[in-house]
Amino acid sequence: xxxxxxxxxxxxxxxxxxxxxxxxxxxxxxxxxFWYVQYPNQGLQLLLKYTTGATLVKGINGFExxxxxxxxxxxxxKPSAHMSDxxxxxxxxxxxxxxxxxxxxxGTRLLVRP
Amino acid sequence: xAEITQSPRHKITETGRQVTLACHQTWNHNNxxxxxxxxxxxxxxxxxxxxxxxxxxGEVSDGYSVSRSNTEDLPLTLESxxxxxxxxxxxxxxxxxxxxxxFFGPGTRLTVL
Numbered sequence: 001x002x003x004x005x006x007x008x009x010x011x012x013x014x015x016x017x018x019x020x021x022x023x024x025x026x027x028x029x030x031x032x033x034f035w036y037v038q039y040p041n042q043g044l045q046l047l048l049k050y051t052t053g054a055t056l057v058k059g060i061n062g063f064e065x066x067x068x069x070x071x072x073x074x075x076x077x078k079p080s081a082h083m084s085d086x087x088x089x090x091x092x093x094x095x096x097x098x099x100x101x102x103x104x105x106x107g108t109r110l111l112v113r114p
Numbered sequence: 115x116a117e118i119t120q121s122p123r124h125k126i127t128e129t130g131r132q133v134t135l136a137c138h139q140t141w142n143h144n145n146x147x148x149x150x151x152x153x154x155x156x157x158x159x160x161x162x163x164x165x166x167x168x169x170x171x172g173e174v175s176d177g178y179s180v181s182r183s184n185t186e187d188l189p190l191t192l193e194s195x196x197x198x199x200x201x202x203x204x205x206x207x208x209x210x211x212x213x214x215x216x217f218f219g220p221g222t223r224l225t226v227l
Contacts, residue, residue, distance in 0.1 A: 032213055043204055043218035051213040100145045100208060102216060106156040
């Protein structure tokens with residue numbers, strides 16, 4: 001069975017500091033991995049995804065994530081946090097098993113301090 | 115522009131009432147999904163559909179049903195609302211490629227009193 005673990009339900013950083021949101025997955029098949037962002041009172045929006053090929057994936061708003069198979073991780077980073085990055089972030093996995101379902105982590109709320 | 119909409123955006127109902135939440139997408143996606151979002155649980159899959167007349171149970175399907183009579187709509191029905199079903203509900207759709215992401219609606223906040 002597939003699962004996703006996001007370490008830290010809340011992460012607080014100062015504006016301009018590095019953002020690091022952690023995601024580990026378990027999957028019996030090679031995974032497709034996704035990061036979504038949710039701003040207050042809105043639906044989820046795709047930040048980036050890993051399917052195949054280059055393991056460092058760049059997304060919108062300056063975010064990127066690196067797929068590390070040996071560590072079963074897909075951590076999300078941004079070099080310099082902006083106040084507008086304050087939101088909830090969800091990591092999700094889909095196995096390459098003909099299922100279109102996504103399994104989501106429990107989410108990490110990012111707080112950005114002035 | 116293509117989009118996915120949900121209605122109503124907010125709903126208050128009483129225990130035991132039947133409630134239907136609407137989801138409509140204009141992307142012509144075959145895949146549609148319903149999730150509920152609760153603190154500490156992320157998004158949990160309720161039901162999903164891979165095409166007209168196809169419906170499947172997700173991990174938290176008890177007390178919910180869906181029907182798919184056309185490509186654009188997947189209404190979610192709570193047969194007899196319970197306080198435990200107070201939540202925010204999201205509808206999503208996707209194309210049929212394994213690498214395709216899901217597109218989410220704005221959500222419906224449901225309160226069951």
